[in-house]
Amino acid sequence: MTAFTLGEATALALGSFGGGTARRKPARSGGVHRTGAPVLRDSVEAGSFEEQFFAVPAKGETDRLLRMARAALDAGRRLKRAVRVEGRELSAAERAIAGMTAGAVRVYEELLTLARLNRGRVYPSYDHLAAATALGRATIARALHILEHAGFLVRQRRFQRVAGDGPGPRYEQTSNAYRPTLPQRLLAHLPRWLRPAPLPDDVVHQAALRAEEQATMRAQLTCCELAEVTVGGALGKVLAKLGARIDGQERESQNHPEPLLDSYFKKSAVADLAGRRRT
Numbered sequence: 198m199t200a201f202t203l204g205e206a207t208a209l210a211l212g213s214f215g216g217g218t219a220r221r222k223p224a225r226s227g228g229v230h231r232t233g234a235p236v237l238r239d240s241v242e243a244g245s246f247e248e249q250f251f252a253v254p255a256k257g258e259t260d261r262l263l264r265m266a267r268a269a270l271d272a273g274r275r276l277k278r279a280v281r282v283e284g285r286e287l288s289a290a291e292r293a294i295a296g297m298t299a300g301a302v303r304v305y306e307e308l309l310t311l312a313r314l315n316r317g318r319v320y321p322s323y324d325h326l327a328a329a330t331a332l333g334r335a336t337i338a339r340a341l342h343i344l345e346h347a348g349f350l351v352r353q354r355r356f357q358r359v360a361g362d363g364p365g366p367r368y369e370q371t372s373n374a375y376r377p378t379l380p381q382r383l384l385a386h387l388p389r390w391l392r393p394a395p396l397p398d399d400v401v402h403q404a405a406l407r408a409e410e411q412a413t414m415r416a417q418l419t420c421c422e423l424a425e426v427t428v429g430g431a432l433g434k435v436l437a438k439l440g441a442r443i444d445g446q447e448r449e450s451q452n453h454p455e456p457l458l459d460s461y462f463k464k465s466a467v468a469d470l471a472g473r474r475r476t
Contacts, residue, residue: 235369235370236356236368236369237354237370238354239354240354240370241353241354241355241356242355242357243355243356244357246353247374250376251316251317251318251319251376252317252376253316253317254313254317254377259310259312259313259377260309262305262349262377262379263309265379265380265383266297266302266344266349267302269294269297269347269349269383270297270298270299270302272294273294273295273297276291276295289382290382290383290385293346293347293348293382293383294347294383296343296346298339298340298343300336300337301339301340301343303330303332303340304326304330304340304341304344305340305344305349305350305377307321308321308377309377312376312377317376319374319375319376319377320373321372321375322372323337341375347380347383348378348380348381348382348383349377349378349380350376351376351378352373352374352375353373353374353375354373355370355371355373355374356369356370357369357371419440419444420440420441420443421437421438421441422440
């Protein structure tokens with residue numbers, strides 16, 4: 198099964214309806230769009246996905262994420278010291294922690310502040326981040342890459358339509374959308390007081406029962422119903438159409454098995470006759 202990023206999946210779904218996502222991607226990142234406007238790869242039209250992308254942070258969640266980022270910065274410094282002194286090799290998660298910088302934590306603090314004030318809707322421009330943090334654009338770009346690689350951040354590129362001369366719509370790149378996240382793979386390398394408390398056994402058992410019931414329910418759904426329930430939105434509509442075709446083919450094969458059997462027996466009879474003639 199081919200895995201798609203959020204940008205690729207949304208682009209495929211909206212492109213099939215003639216929507217706002219560019220159907221043909223540029224040959225390389227930062228290439229020129231077919232309309233003449235620069236649109237970066239994996240970009241999604243602004244206003245078409247934000248409701249599913251953004252999440253309202255819980256009370257105290259942004260402060261906890263900031264403490265985790267600062268603890269990751271301190272842990273990364275200790276790891277880099279261990280590499281210099283002991284010559285030890287770092288795992289992938291440890292390398293992500295060792296890559297944390299003070300600039301990345303400062304940028305993350307500003308993103309978390311925007312998430313708390315704007316109910317999770319975070320899409321600042323580089324100029325806004327530069328003015329708020331007193332850092333250069335190159336430092337901010339490097340900090341966002343570090344945060345995304347470490348798992349503290351999910352980033353989605355966006356573009357918007359603009360008026361232009363001539364037929365057809367025009368597009369231009371706009372600010373990215375950001376969602377702060379909990380880096381699961383880094384929890385084992387952070388102090389214990391920053392890790393979430395384990396769930397009680399009865400809660401884990403109830404969650405397992407609910408998961409089993411949902412799996413049983415989904416197994417009874419048709420392909421069309423499964424796409425509508427699990428995906429939804431524009432992509433769900435596309436998958437539902439494909440599922441409806443598959444369901445139709447399965448019903449046809451179940452309702453009319455005789456032609457398939459007749460064809461099988463006919464091929465077998467022809468093969469037997471051909472074998473007799475050779476002998």
